[in-house]
Amino acid sequence: MATSKANESWSQILLDKVVFITGAGGGIGSAISHTCALQGAKVVVSDVDKAAADKVVADIIATRNQESDRIMSIELDTVDEQAIEQAVALVAEKWGTIHVLVNAAANFTVGSIEDISADAWSHVFNVNVRGYALMIKHIVPLLKKQRSGSIIQFGSISGVIAQPNFVPYNTTKGAVLQLTRNLALDLGSYNIRCNSVSPGCIETPPICRLAESLNLSMEEFTQSRAQKQCLKRIGTPQEIANLVVFLASDLCPFITGANLLADGGYTAI
Template identity: 65%
Template structure:
């Protein structure tokens, strides 16, 4: 039987810091959602490794966090990380453990957005998107699970999508990988539950990010046109924000959520309800 979560790691009298002293790795942290997750985790007391294949983007997030609060300078670190490179992952995890001694939370957020029909998706495009969106998640989990098993605690949070659940025009490669993320999450939850390690996924809907802006441009729509079309599909008539995904991530990472595992949490403004 797995042990109860470590009560000693809770902040005394301050429940605003839900991740007090937890060590969090966020991949793809140079993008809008990854940056928001990193910042929110820090605000809740975590020490955060901000990992991205683009080191300048990761460092920019670090700089923003420290600029907002100088006391956080020892609680963040920027790491250049290609999640398709297993040796680079092992090196990055060692760097994090050498600095902070443990890993409590992995947020698998790195992704690429290959939106194509089946005829238009090349073999190379399929290999690239699977390497990042599926294999990369698996390799990151492989690297941190031994540490979490020794600790007998941990939370792995995987960024899936509403595209995991519904069909969308010319989304075949992306949707296929995000469907795979859901199944990986379920299997990890089963295999790791006896070690008190939880694994859940988040399925965002349409979130206002650079990827959304790029998608609108590819559709030859202005953002106003794109937004008007999207909100018709939702109960809440607006786009989501990266901060709203970040708040859900913090909850799943925290000790307020230690009986949820193998689950998929949809944050889509009701898109998949209609």
């Protein structure tokens, strides 16, 4: 995966930090995994799709000349609390602790209030909210013990604004933002920071599927969305990964409880 010269000049700002990433097999999750490895972290690439997680690990080892003992893949469904507990224990046994949690797993269920089934509501909340909370529940004891840590949650502009027929997804992302604020308050005395990142329109598989559902080519979709924001383009996974790495690092020790929008200025208009 290509990175900018700016990334390469950062001089490993995550050196020897253990970073646990959920949803790491996807476009943004993969970019975060690559960038954390580039910045010196020991990286846990977890995803419900083990093949996708394995591919990210193999790509990092091949393209970054990364030592294989500094990166691991884990099959993890964040709906399963027992699986979370086992995964956290495995990482702690291997590397002693965890310094950073990136909650990036997501379910992209959209639709009108009449169209979404009870089961669909349960699933989107289980992945997008409950799964985030359970990951934190089982990692926080390690962070408290070392009296430091950074938790980064994936919100979305969908948690800030209303969008037509996006009710379930937007509702869960709004919940993530409030979860982040409450955790920042509860964990601040332990020097544990909790922030959220809220991307706008980023070129990822869910966006491609959304364009297809609207009977638009990606070019048409991109042009229509780009005109609605200050920067007349959509974002890339690498741009989101750069922001996540900044929040994971020690460069921003006084930032907590914040929701950082990375939307090309969409919500500014």
